[in-house]
Amino acid sequence: MNIAVITGASSGLGAEFTRAVAEQNDVDEIWVVARRKERLEELAKECAPAHVRPVPMDLTDRKSFTELKKMLEEERANIQILINNAGYCSCGLFEDMSEKDIDMMIDLDIKAMTLVNRVCIPYMNKGSYAVIVGSVSSFVPVVGQAVYSAAKAYARFHGQALRAELKKKGINVMVLSPGNMDTEMNVRGGDGEKAGRLPYLSLKKITRTSLKQASAGKGFYTPGWFYKGYRIVSKIVPHAMMIKATEGMF
Numbered sequence: 001m002n003i004a005v006i007t008g009a010s011s012g013l014g015a016e017f018t019r020a021v022a023e024q025n026d027v028d029e030i031w032v033v034a035r036r037k038e039r040l041e042e043l044a045k046e047c048a049p050a051h052v053r054p055v056p057m058d059l060t061d062r063k064s065f066t067e068l069k070k071m072l073e074e075e076r077a078n079i080q081i082l083i084n085n086a087g088y089c090s091c092g093l094f095e096d097m098s099e100k101d102i103d104m105m106i107d108l109d110i111k112a113m114t115l116v117n118r119v120c121i122p123y124m125n126k127g128s129y130a131v132i133v134g135s136v137s138s139f140v141p142v143v144g145q146a147v148y149s150a151a152k153a154y155a156r157f158h159g160q161a162l163r164a165e166l167k168k169k170g171i172n173v174m175v176l177s178p179g180n181m182d183t184e185m186n187v188r189g190g191d192g193e194k195a196g197r198l199p200y201l202s203l204k205k206i207t208r209t210s211l212k213q214a215s216a217g218k219g220f221y222t223p224g225w226f227y228k229g230y231r232i233v234s235k236i237v238p239h240a241m242m243i244k245a246t247e248g249m250f
């Protein structure tokens, strides 16, 4: 059975990715992973006649990976599209951050993202692709995001290395690095006032373009001219100078 696997599909970018894959109508089933089962069920109804299968699981629980592997094995799944998207962000000074928040970012943004790839890649074949959702926060260490920006830098390095490893198998890996998006994580006009000064991106546009870019073999996608510009600047200006410029914000 040809499937797509989308993590963090119960809201925001992951839910929009599910709608985008459903529109394409080129897989037999879309497996949507997150903790909130009812949200996944609503999404499945919304996307009909596409077959969306809710897979409610907590990706910070190691047992989830055994369960996911068993499901893939039993269904003889061929993963054509993997959207490795589930993520968590807590901003603020490191000293004020709770251990729970730190754990969540490391367990979800680093460990779970890596293990999703580990479990899913053996079920991918020539012509299939994976999108790893990173962030513009990975371009330069971000003051006030000492854990999140480091976790997303891990995701970027991981994705780029994996891309090179999987090239010979005809599997593409693309790192998507978005800036602000109006989701539960970063509600426009919410408490992300500082971030809110920067432009917000269209979920609809990002998801559709990401699918096109990843299927065409692209390795890196930064949506929006503002953030593309930031990426270029981050490659030219020494990071120490860029960090200095943001020091006073927190």
Ligand SMILES: NC(=O)c1ccc[n+]([C@@H]2O[C@H](COP(=O)([O-])OP(=O)(O)OC[C@H]3O[C@@H](n4cnc5c(N)ncnc54)[C@H](OP(=O)(O)O)[C@@H]3O)[C@@H](O)[C@H]2O)c1
Pocket: 007, 008, 009, 010, 011, 012, 013, 014, 033, 034, 035, 036, 037, 039, 057, 058, 059, 060, 085, 086, 087, 088, 089, 108, 133, 134, 135, 136, 177, 178, 179, 180, 181, 182, 183, 184, 185, 186
């Ligand atoms: N929003 C932004 O401005 C922004 C910018 C750059 C990058 N990103 C990245 O974009 C990705 C999507 O985030 P979003 O903005 O769409 O945020 P969101 O609306 O908060 O979505 C996060 C998703 O992750 C799932 N999730 C959280 N903890 C989980 C767990 N333990 N196990 C399984 N699933 C879990 C959530 O579902 P449940 O709660 O139901 O489990 C939800 O579906 C993340 O990787 C984020 O870092 C976001």
